[in-house]
Amino acid sequence: MAEHTVIHNTFVIPRFYPKPPERVFAAFSDPAKKRRWYAESNSHEVTNFELEFVPGGVERAAYRMGAMTPFPGALLESDGRHLDVVPHARIVIASAMSLDGRRFSASLCTFAFAATATGTDLVFTHQGAFFEGADGPQMREGGWQALLDRLGEELAR
Numbered sequence: 001m002a003e004h005t006v007i008h009n010t011f012v013i014p015r016f017y018p019k020p021p022e023r024v025f026a027a028f029s030d031p032a033k034k035r036r037w038y039a040e041s042n043s044h045e046v047t048n049f050e051l052e053f054v055p056g057g058v059e060r061a062a063y064r065m066g067a068m069t070p071f072p073g074a075l076l077e078s079d080g081r082h083l084d085v086v087p088h089a090r091i092v093i094a095s096a097m098s099l100d101g102r103r104f105s106a107s108l109c110t111f112a113f114a115a116t117a118t119g120t121d122l123v124f125t126h127q128g129a130f131f132e133g134a135d136g137p138q139m140r141e142g143g144w145q146a147l148l149d150r151l152g153e154e155l156a157r
Helices: 021-029 031-039 137-155
Strands: 006-017 044-051 058-065 075-086 090-099 102-115 120-131
Touching: 006 137, 021 031, 021 102, 021 120, 021 137, 031 044, 031 058, 031 137, 120 137
Parallel strands: none
Antiparallel strands: 006 120, 044 058, 058 075, 075 090, 090 102, 102 120
16 A cells, blocks of 8 residues: 655745835736746646636646656646735635646645835745655745746846
């Protein structure tokens, strides 16, 4: 019988963006903007992206992994739901990720926005449960570091 494991982990990534909270929040709420910084990449093909930005609304993405990835041709899916949305202040999303139909993690992601004199402080908190065969906490944190860098690039457009 296969051993079933779970690793729990929490990490926090603070960021500052020199844009007002309304502008940073819009990069999450506008489907075209979020798709650019969150879903699109040269390493995979986006096969689905849905964003219903209201409490209870879905956030789904599916990607066909590219030839230079660890899983060429595999289908990576993220299926999430917005648990809380407070304009310009907070977003909470619960999601699960699967690779070729096998679920490997579940997460609770909180984004807290605070206005400063020169922009926005964003505090991202990721609480995850990683199942056997998962990417693991270190890879996930690195992935979110890169995504938040891409958010900064989106805001500079």
